[in-house]
Each structure stands twice: as C-alpha cells, then as structure tokens.
Amino acid sequence: MRWFTEPDYWLARLIFQRTLAAVYLTAFLGAALQFRALLGEHGMLPVRRYVARTPFRRAPSVFHLRSDDRFLACWAWAGCAVSAALLAGADALLPLWAGMLLWAVPWVMYLSVVNVGQTWYGFGWESLLLETGFLAVFLGNDEVAPPVLVLLLLRWVLFRVEFGAGLIKIRGDECWRKLTCLDHHHETQPMPGPLSRFFHHLPKPVHRVEVAANHVTQLALPPLLFTPQPVAGWAAALMIVTQLWLVLSGNFAWLNWLTIALAASALDLSGPAGPREFPPAPVWYEAVVIAVTVLVAVLSYRPARNLLSRRQVMNRSFDPLHLVNTYGAFGSVSRVRYEIVVEGTAERTPRTDTGWRVYEFPGKPTDVRRRPGQFAPYHLRLDWMMWFAALSPAYARPWFGAFVERLLTGDRDTLRLLRHSPFPPDAPPRYVRARLFRYRFTSRAHRRETGAYWERTYVRDFLPPTRLDPDDDR
Incomplete structure (x- = not known):
C-alpha cells in the first residue's frame, strides 16, 4: 500500500x-x-x-x-x-x-x-x-x-x-x-x-x-x-x-x-x-x-x-x-517552598545544645550556600519524594519511617542515595530527626553579600528525635 x-x-x-x-x-x-x-x-x-x-x-x-x-x-x-x-x-x-x-x-x-x-x-x-x-x-x-x-x-x-x-x-x-x-x-x-x-x-x-x-x-x-x-x-x-x-x-x-x-x-x-x-x-x-x-x-x-x-x-x-x-502536570502550583532537613546526632540524650549534623541530598535544597544542580534527565527518586513529603506527611507515610531506620543502621545502599552523610556506615547516629523549613531564593543583593542561594526559616518539627530501640544504650 x-x-x-x-x-x-x-x-x-x-x-x-x-x-x-x-x-x-x-x-x-x-x-x-x-x-x-x-x-x-x-x-x-x-x-x-x-x-x-x-x-x-x-x-x-x-x-x-x-x-x-x-x-x-x-x-x-x-x-x-x-x-x-x-x-x-x-x-x-x-x-x-x-x-x-x-x-x-x-x-x-x-x-x-x-x-x-x-x-x-x-x-x-x-x-x-x-x-x-x-x-x-x-x-x-x-x-x-x-x-x-x-x-x-x-x-x-x-x-x-x-x-x-x-x-x-x-x-x-x-x-x-x-x-x-x-x-x-x-x-x-x-x-x-x-x-x-x-x-x-x-x-x-x-x-x-x-x-x-x-x-x-x-x-x-x-x-x-x-x-x-x-x-x-x-x-x-x-x-x-x-x-x-x-x-x-x-x-x-x-x-x-x-x-x-x-x-x-x-x-x-x-x-x-x-x-x-x-x-x-x-x-x-x-x-x-x-x-x-x-x-x-x-x-x-x-x-x-x-x-x-x-x-x-x-x-x-x-x-x-x-x-x-x-498525562498532565502542575494543575496547582505551590506558593511556598517547604523542605525537610534530616539531621543526626551520636549523643546519648539529645539536649537543646546538641550538635545535630545534616544529611545532604544530591538534588533537593538543604545547604543554603549550595547552588542547585543539573540532574535531568536522570531521576533522583528519593529527592523528589522528599519534596512531596514536605507538602504533606501523607506522601511520606509508606516509606519515611523505613528511610530513617536505614539511616540509624548506617545502611550503605541508602547512604549512596545521598550527596553526603555526616556519619560513616560503621558508626551511624544514635538519633535522627527531621525539621521543616521554608526556603526562598535570595535576592541579588543578598546573594552578593552572603554567597547564599537560599534563605530559610524554621517552621516546625517533622519528626522528633528518633532512635531504633529506646532500651538500647549502644
């Protein structure tokens, strides 16, 4: 034909x-x-x-x-x-x-x-x-x-x-x-x-x-x-x-x-x-x-x-x-950017002066001085789901607890998904917590003055300090 x-x-x-x-x-x-x-x-x-x-x-x-x-x-x-x-x-x-x-x-x-x-x-x-x-x-x-x-x-x-x-x-x-x-x-x-x-x-x-x-x-x-x-x-x-x-x-x-x-x-x-x-x-x-x-x-x-x-x-x-x-995308647009910042500490009992160390993700904003990277067409799945979790805890319910558990055990496969872990796999943190922040792009003047790409404001706790077993005094 x-x-x-x-x-x-x-x-x-x-x-x-x-x-x-x-x-x-x-x-x-x-x-x-x-x-x-x-x-x-x-x-x-x-x-x-x-x-x-x-x-x-x-x-x-x-x-x-x-x-x-x-x-x-x-x-x-x-x-x-x-x-x-x-x-x-x-x-x-x-x-x-x-x-x-x-x-x-x-x-x-x-x-x-x-x-x-x-x-x-x-x-x-x-x-x-x-x-x-x-x-x-x-x-x-x-x-x-x-x-x-x-x-x-x-x-x-x-x-x-x-x-x-x-x-x-x-x-x-x-x-x-x-x-x-x-x-x-x-x-x-x-x-x-x-x-x-x-x-x-x-x-x-x-x-x-x-x-x-x-x-x-x-x-x-x-x-x-x-x-x-x-x-x-x-x-x-x-x-x-x-x-x-x-x-x-x-x-x-x-x-x-x-x-x-x-x-x-x-x-x-x-x-x-x-x-x-x-x-x-x-x-x-x-x-x-x-x-x-x-x-x-x-x-x-x-x-x-x-x-x-x-x-x-x-x-x-x-x-x-x-x-x-x-198909379709962005039927609604967020007016505010929220980010979950995940932190860990090796201290036996968290206090107000505890030194919490931050887990850095490759794509999602955490460090305010780090410029956003180019990753597409590669798909950073955990980073994307962290964005959804910041919009609503319901998005995190199926997997976030398991994610925290793997940070507490120093799971090597999970740590490979991160840009930086403040704890080596053989010395994981005793506690992990997550806090919610509002992130905004800095103004041009602020960027020139501080070198920061973002400014952030604390909103609330997303996950209180959590450990694997309260009876375990490792």
Whole structure:
C-alpha cells in the first residue's frame, strides 16, 4: 500500500529512536543505582512484599518470579546494555523483525520495573516512556520507510501530553488563568536547576509572557499536529522550543526530553534532496501495524473521555501494560517552598545544645550556600519524594519511617542515595530527626553579600528525635 509509509520522515524517525534509546539508558541506569535501596530485599518498600500481595494480572512483572537483589541488579544492568546497543544503532543492522524484537526488549524490561515500583515509580513520565516505547517497536528500521499510522500514533501521544497538561492547568489553579503561576513556580518546583533562581528573578511581565506562551503551546498547537506539513512541523518545532526552555529552568527527569523526541517525530526533515528510497513494506508488517493501530484506538476511549471531563485526572494508566495513558502536570502550583532537613546526632540524650549534623541530598535544597544542580534527565527518586513529603506527611507515610531506620543502621545502599552523610556506615547516629523549613531564593543583593542561594526559616518539627530501640544504650 503506497499510503502506508512516509519516506520523508526517515531522519525524524532516526532522531526519535536514538533519543528514546538515550532515555531508556538513563531510566535503567537509575534503576541499577537506586533500585536496591528503594525496592530491594532490604529496601524501603521491598518488591518481595509487594508481589506477595499483588496478583500478576494487576502488575505484570518478571519480579513475581524472582526479586532478590542480585537478580534486580542484573535486570537493570541488562536493560542498560540493550539501551546502549539501540543508542548505537544496533536495530539498523538487523532484519526488520529482529529490529522490532530488539526494541520490544527494553519495553518489556522497564514494564517489569515500573509495575513493582510502587511510590518510587508513580510519576507520569514512567507511563509516558512505556507508551512511547511500545509504539517504537512498530516504527521499523532501515529496511522500511516509517509507517504513517505509527507516526500518527506518536502525535496522538504528544497531543495528550501537551493538551492534557494545558487543560489541567486551565481547569486547576486560578494563577494559570491570571498568568501569575510563574511568580512562584521557578522557586517552588520539585527540583530547581542551576538557572532556576535566574528565572525566578525575571521581571513579572516576563513571567506573564511565559505563562501565556505555555497556554498557546499546550492548548492551541496540539490540534495542529494533525494538519498537513509544514504546519504540523512548525507546531512540533515550537513545542520543542518550549521543552528546551523547561530543560533550562528546572529538573523534570526525562519528561522534557521524551516530549522533545515525540515532537521530533513530527518534523519533516527530508530536505532538498528528497526522501530516501526504501523497499515496499512486507505484508505481515503492514498487518501488524494496522492491528496495533486498532488496539490503540480502542484503548484511547478512556483517556480521550478523561480529557473532556470536568473531573480530569492526570498521569493515570488505564491498563497494566501502560499502552494508552493520560498525562498532565502542575494543575496547582505551590506558593511556598517547604523542605525537610534530616539531621543526626551520636549523643546519648539529645539536649537543646546538641550538635545535630545534616544529611545532604544530591538534588533537593538543604545547604543554603549550595547552588542547585543539573540532574535531568536522570531521576533522583528519593529527592523528589522528599519534596512531596514536605507538602504533606501523607506522601511520606509508606516509606519515611523505613528511610530513617536505614539511616540509624548506617545502611550503605541508602547512604549512596545521598550527596553526603555526616556519619560513616560503621558508626551511624544514635538519633535522627527531621525539621521543616521554608526556603526562598535570595535576592541579588543578598546573594552578593552572603554567597547564599537560599534563605530559610524554621517552621516546625517533622519528626522528633528518633532512635531504633529506646532500651538500647549502644
């Protein structure tokens, strides 16, 4: 069928596939380095406990069969190896069917991780990676031109990402309608980046322009993705510009880069030389792509209905395979930044003059003199959940007690998640406490005078001084 493929998009496909492979590599690397402390045999939320109470049909995962630390590590590092091979272009060296199978491997492997990840993997970009990765299986390699139907399905994902986020904002916090949300957001976002303070101190009229541009990008441009070129390409290009702006202004794991990859798949990059020549697509391949398109169309009913609902929810999966999902971000914006500061002491009995020493996290603010770092697309899961815990103790209930317990025992895997521990693993603290502070970016004058990026004010105790066993006088 002549209409089935579109040779003009071969370069767009290549950019999309290599970017997706890089995101996969980042995701598996994060699992390899963090999974043991978060979900391992002695982790804060062990996988073995979760699979013992959760049926396979609700959370399909290889870890129902085995979930020891050695197997978890091998699985994550194997995912890194497959992702690196795809990043290097291994799929282009294989027959079409084998290339498709190779792309299916990281999807199946990461699905196993997400489905047992619990709180640590409850972010919208996990489902976005799985949905995008599933469609990438059917995008083909150098043996066939990109199939039109899969290109349209990728635009359908991008539409839901952008339009869903735009709708949740307009329906949510009134500051989005008043164009004032960015007066606060750059300071209160989950994990500020090196330039977040600069963005925060931009003049308020610039913030109004930022919000208005966001509304245009997320509400006006997405329908244009389904128009002929060059309109669709220009809409996608503007989305890429917006995403790069977000990359500069904060750390949102791989959300922005995956959105850029989706938008890149809608660009017509054929150039003056014209399209490449490809052989006709095999009949079996056409049949598979058509079947997948029908499947996605059927599964799109609930996400599409959610977009139209006044009770729109964001970042929801409607099936255990995460094939078609709903997305959105920042339906409400915090006006105040709270941070939990975790401290420990080796003293036998804490007193008012006790010298408490601070645990430093790699991404979340603690030391007021330390400039926020750039970590995205890498995802610091504990740092992100600490931000949520500061908003409400309910977010911390499943795991915070286990985290404190591991600090009190000097658990090496947990300490590796931190930037700095004031206590070595073989000499852990006797007590740990947590206090809540309000953090603000310093003014330019204050920054010049003190060298501090933040100023903070004590709010209240989050966790009183706690020890493992009150009867233990180590």
